[in-house]
Every structure is written in C-alpha cells, then in structure tokens.
Amino acid sequence: MAFDWREFHAFAERLLEFGSEAAYRSAISRAYYSLYNQAWERAVRNNCRFDPTVEAGLHKKCWGAYRKGPDPNCIKLGVDADRVRESRVRADYKSGEYLRLREEAIQIVKDVAVLADRLAALDPRYPLP
C-alpha cells in the first residue's frame, strides 16, 4: 500500500500545536514535502523525465515542469509551490533568527492545503512531459 503523502500535511498541522521553534520549522518542512511528493508523482505519471544523474536540483526541476505551463493555473501553482520550497529550505537549513516564524508556519500549512487542492484540480494533462 503506497504511503499517502497527505498524511505529512496532517502531521504538520499537529506539529503547529507544539508551539516551539523546532515544531514550527518542522511543520513548514512536512507541509512542503506533502505537496512536493504529490506533485512529483503526478509529474512522473505524466512522463516528465527528471534524471537525477544529469544535474542537481530535482525539486527545482519538478516545480519548473509546472512553471512551464502552458496552462496559467499550472504556471501559478509552480511559482507558488516553489515559494514554499524556499521557505522550507530556510526552515530546515538556516539557523539565523526566524522573525515571525509562528505566523509564517501557520500560513504555510494553510497554503499547502490550498495548493494541494489546486494540484488535484489541474487538468490531468499538466504538467506536460
């Protein structure tokens, strides 16, 4: 039975309740991966080819496939999800002070739910191979 990546999102929501910096940062990260893995599987199903041996940056390539469109909803989804990626990298790797972290974590977890709905509502042809 394949793992349902949406469970990462449910877990991110629970993490928010802990109220610590580690929990907020982890919530951002889990929420992002919930979205990324759903988007990745969809792109692979649509025959998008991502060769991990050719060049670094599979996440960037995944969202790049969505950004290419040509459907405007697909482009917007790619741009917005790539923004969540930037926040995830910051939450996971940057030890500097994260101002307004709680606010941002709550918003990102909400955003990811909306983005996942937008992903599911996309025309099945997208992203194009």
Next chain:
Amino acid sequence: MSAWGVASLDQEIPREIPPTEGGAFFQPQPVRNELPLGGCAQAAEEGNILYARDVLLQRLEQTYVFESRADVQAFLRVRPTSIALLVEASVHIDQAFGRGRIKTVRLVQDGSGITSVFGIVAWPESIETGREALARFDESWWLRNCNRSDGIVNFNIELV
C-alpha cells in the same frame, strides 16, 4: 571627331581611368577584418559582454541587499540573464509592494547544491497584505516572465 567638333566620348576619352597606386586619385580600400572568430574581435566582444554584466551586477547591488555576497556574485556572474531579470523586476516590485521596501537576493539550494535565486521582499505588515502585494506582482508582471532565465529566478516575501 563628331560633326559638332567635339571629340566622341566613346573614342577619345576613356570612360574610366583606373587609379594607379601612388597616383593622385588612388584611394586605398578599407582593410577587411579577416581575423577568424576566436581572435581579437571575439575577445573584444566578450570583453564588452563581461563589462556589461559587471555593470548590471553593480546596478543589482544598488537595488538589492546580497545575502552571502561572494556566493551570490559567483552564482550570478555565470547567469547574466538572471541578473537582468532581477534588475527588471525591481520596478515591478516597487509598483506592487510600494517604494522603499528592502529587497534581498538569496540563493536557494535543495540538498545537492544551489539551484535557484530568489528576490525576497521584507514585509513588516500583515501576512494578508503581503500576500495581496505578491499576487499583484504576479498578475502584473511575474507570471508572464517566470520562465525566463531557465526558471531559476523566483520572488517571495519575508515577514519581518
């Protein structure tokens, strides 16, 4: 000689006097640049491009704060189209977010190296108004330009 006592042009006056080298009418032909591509001409051309890139990079640094300055410069120097895109974005950011916002250039990596560059707008107000400004920026300019520079550039807000 014609009936009018004028020399026939055809017979007596040469139509064309080819100038001889050293003669009064001699005009040297311009020297054609026969240097093969990859010679001095190409070096000059590349020099101009590098100069233009550095000027653009300076202009970018007047507009944005560079996070990890040396890394940002090294990353962007080999991606001049990204520099141009970030510079061009500045005016659209001002329109969408209001003038005087602090803008930062940030490199983003996902485990296996730096993969993209973000223009980050510092946002001291509510998250809702920040999202509205970002949506204005997207609609007015960014979504039509987001695939330039191989899609390695993006923009986001940071709550401060």
